[in-house]
Amino acid sequence: MSQSFDIAVIGATGTVGETLVQLLEERDFPVDSLYLLASSESAGSSLPFKGRNLRVRDVADFDFSQVTLAFFAAGEAVTRSFAERAQVAGCSLIDLSGALTLDKAPCLVPEANAGALQGLTRPYSLTSPSASAVALACVLAPLANQLGLRHVTVTACLAVSSLGRQGVKELARQTAELLNARPLVSRFFDRQIAFNLLAQSGDPDSEGHAALERRMAAEIKQLLGQPALSVAATCALAPVFFGDSFSVSLQVEGDVDLPAVLELLRTAPGVELVEEGDYPTAVGDAVGQDAIYVGRVRRGIDGPRELNLWIASDNVRKGAALNAVQSAELLIKHYL
Amino acid sequence: MSQSFDIAVIGATGTVGETLVQLLEERDFPVDSLYLLASSESAGSSLPFKGRNLRVRDVADFDFSQVTLAFFAAGEAVTRSFAERAQVAGCSLIDLSGALTLDKAPCLVPEANAGALQGLTRPYSLTSPSASAVALACVLAPLANQLGLRHVTVTACLAVSSLGRQGVKELARQTAELLNARPLVSRFFDRQIAFNLLAQSGDPDSEGHAALERRMAAEIKQLLGQPALSVAATCALAPVFFGDSFSVSLQVEGDVDLPAVLELLRTAPGVELVEEGDYPTAVGDAVGQDAIYVGRVRRGIDGPRELNLWIASDNVRKGAALNAVQSAELLIKHYL
Incomplete structure (x- = not known):
């Protein structure tokens, strides 16, 4: 398991996105390159990750073919605008916004329905469901x-x-x-x-x-x-x-x-x-x-x-960011 | 309906008791003498009622035969200690503490079950139920x-x-x-x-x-x-x-x-x-x-x-004090 992955986090400046980036570091998620993205209003700031400050870039300019997996932690509108672009580029995605329909991006909570990943095809589209x-x-x-x-x-x-x-x-x-x-x-x-x-x-x-x-x-x-x-x-x-x-x-x-x-x-x-x-x-x-x-x-x-x-x-943590990271851990272990 | 009544309020210094006394004035309840009572720790203070300051006395020293109706707005322990004394003295009572069993002191919410008063005998023992x-x-x-x-x-x-x-x-x-x-x-x-x-x-x-x-x-x-x-x-x-x-x-x-x-x-x-x-x-x-x-x-x-x-x-108001006063209004209109 020495493989590592290029990852994007969309909505990195929000409460959930920021926690998600912290968890990727805390849980030693096998990240090769990490791209922090946000809508144009939020781009430009930076977040710490493994001792470096990563700049948050405008998602509109991002080439999703650079990454294997993208977390969509922004609002529904951002997911609607960019999820398809990610999928077309062959990037798997985990959406936290609820913008995708559950038939196209099934819900995953690893403790509850890990088996749901079987039968899905790459690139994967998953929903990390509402905190509730x-x-x-x-x-x-x-x-x-x-x-x-x-x-x-x-x-x-x-x-x-x-x-x-x-x-x-x-x-x-x-x-x-x-x-x-x-x-x-x-x-x-x-x-x-x-x-x-x-x-x-x-x-x-x-x-x-x-x-x-x-x-x-x-x-x-x-x-x-x-x-x-x-x-x-x-x-x-x-x-x-x-x-x-x-x-x-x-x-x-x-x-x-x-x-x-x-x-x-x-x-x-x-x-x-x-x-x-x-x-x-x-x-x-x-x-x-x-x-x-x-x-x-x-x-x-x-x-x-x-x-x-x-x-x-x-x-914010278990209800959103952590569930998305745990879902990604399951995905990379067996499927990516 | 020019009849007026001698009334006692037990627990007059609490949030509910104080509101109850305000409502008796606000709704022009036909009060002749009003006795404000509390346990010995709370006795001694005073409350305004119709332009006068009424002293709060120790309920332990009170002769319930002086009043037609008593509101028990103190804790359960006080009701348990003094409700029987009130009843023996011929005083009707409305308990807000929940200390009495519902078979002996039925619940009354005038909007819901005004008919429940029929068939009860004097002195009346009623429960003004929990705010919920x-x-x-x-x-x-x-x-x-x-x-x-x-x-x-x-x-x-x-x-x-x-x-x-x-x-x-x-x-x-x-x-x-x-x-x-x-x-x-x-x-x-x-x-x-x-x-x-x-x-x-x-x-x-x-x-x-x-x-x-x-x-x-x-x-x-x-x-x-x-x-x-x-x-x-x-x-x-x-x-x-x-x-x-x-x-x-x-x-x-x-x-x-x-x-x-x-x-x-x-x-x-x-x-x-x-x-x-x-x-x-x-x-x-x-x-x-x-x-x-x-x-x-x-x-x-x-x-x-x-x-x-x-x-x-x-x-405090509708859930407790007002329901008790409305119950008393129903009681004096038809039964006292």
């Missing part, structure tokens, strides 16, 4: 067979960093203004997020669902290999900088065997079970960590065919 | 017949004021420390609540459910008159000072008739429907208001037999 789907897939995949999942109800309380740096800045600014008793002006969000919850992230469609909610539901089904699974998803924004929290309620086929579920979670890859008597939180446990934290695992108040749990994950 | 149950009952009661409710899944993101003044102080203190880059010391909560979510409020029992979750589930069933309804409840704490948010998913018997549901909510007493294109938030809409706000009313992504919605309410 990554978290849920890591926890639900090892349970799915045992439980016989029928219906998943999830309320995601997302960190403002799920909307990038502007979300983080706005929460900090609003909070400081309120604590200093200055009048609140909302800029990035259309209303007060400090000390408040926003019931949706992004505009709802004609049926009332936000794109992120539909995306998460579709991704979970694909990741679990259960296209007929029924999912109810609500994605709200919480006044939290980093770290998503998920309240999950599962309806299953038979009575829940709680000891068996707990044992599966104790040994599940990428999952840290917080045992009874304690519970996980986004900030206290998940942020900065590679694992998805799960706790409050309990049967329904009113029925043994229900399992409730609480999940906390680092939305 | 008040919010859900106001929204679900008018829908229950139309929908044929089978299963309610609710994730409550509770404000820290649900734990009283100490919760509010601790969130303010932690937030200021973090914004000023000082090391965080948790006091009232056992961990960081600022910019974080806590997955539970109160210790879980041997089956993993917090007392508040069980209470809320039992109250909802009683308020809707559906003892066999199945409820999944998760009560988390959010870094929000005032105002609870609820993500609710309902499973119902037939296909949801969304226009009919919306019309029922538009005309439901005590409910404000936030129409499509907007959504309610705790701080922006509910706090300081008498109504329960509901929005994001939509059918399931995967099934027409599911209805999802988001509820925001003022946990």
Whole structure:
């Protein structure tokens, strides 16, 4: 395994892109040349990588035939503009933006559906799914067979960093203004997020669902290999900088065997079970960590065919950048 | 209706008690003498009422035969110590602490189950249910017949004021420390609540459910008159000072008739429907208001037999103090 690869990171200046570059170094990913790219507005800055400062260049000028693999960590519009150019140049890609359809770029969460890579052809196009789907897939995949999942109800309380740096800045600014008793002006969000919850992230469609909610539901089904699974998803924004929290309620086929579920979670890859008597939180446990934290695992108040749990994950690291890098590690090990 | 009543408020110095006294004045409740009471530690202070300052006395020294009606707005322990004394003295009571069992002190939310007062005998013992149950009952009661409710899944993101003044102080203190880059010391909560979510409020029992979750589930069933309804409840704490948010998913018997549901909510007493294109938030809409706000009313992504919605309410005002005062108004109108 002394082979190394030429790699591009598109959207290198964003929160996820920056973390992705850090992880490539931290995990000693076999990089030969690393190209950092961004849209023209963000090009020109530089990022440290293995003791050097790499310049961020304009993606519009990039020749994708120079690289084997590209991470698309920018917004959906950038992926839509450049993904095809990468593929035509023979470059495999892992998209984190959700811009590609799941039939053309299947979801991959190595802990949940590593087998999905079989049968795909080169150049590979993969989706690193939404942070919500990554978290849920890591926890639900090892349970799915045992439980016989029928219906998943999830309320995601997302960190403002799920909307990038502007979300983080706005929460900090609003909070400081309120604590200093200055009048609140909302800029990035259309209303007060400090000390408040926003019931949706992004505009709802004609049926009332936000794109992120539909995306998460579709991704979970694909990741679990259960296209007929029924999912109810609500994605709200919480006044939290980093770290998503998920309240999950599962309806299953038979009575829940709680000891068996707990044992599966104790040994599940990428999952840290917080045992009874304690519970996980986004900030206290998940942020900065590679694992998805799960706790409050309990049967329904009113029925043994229900399992409730609480999940906390680092939305930028494990939910996005790390899952993309782990997917790339799997790809280079067996397929590239 | 020129009759007026001698009234006691136990727990008058707490956030709910203080709001309750304000509401008695604001709504021109027919008070003859008002006795403000608290446990010995809190006695001695005073509260304004109709232009006078009323002294808060020690509840242990109080003769309940002086009053027709007592509001128990203190903690459970105080209710347990003094409720029986009040009843023996012939005093009707409305308990806000949840200390009494629902068979002895039935839940009342006037918008949902005003008829529950029929058949009770004097002195009346009523429970003003948890803020979560008040919010859900106001929204679900008018829908229950139309929908044929089978299963309610609710994730409550509770404000820290649900734990009283100490919760509010601790969130303010932690937030200021973090914004000023000082090391965080948790006091009232056992961990960081600022910019974080806590997955539970109160210790879980041997089956993993917090007392508040069980209470809320039992109250909802009683308020809707559906003892066999199945409820999944998760009560988390959010870094929000005032105002609870609820993500609710309902499973119902037939296909949801969304226009009919919306019309029922538009005309439901005590409910404000936030129409499509907007959504309610705790701080922006509910706090300081008498109504329960509901929005994001939509059918399931995967099934027409599911209805999802988001509820925001003022946990101290409508969720506690106002519901108790409205219950008392109903009681004096017809029964006292």
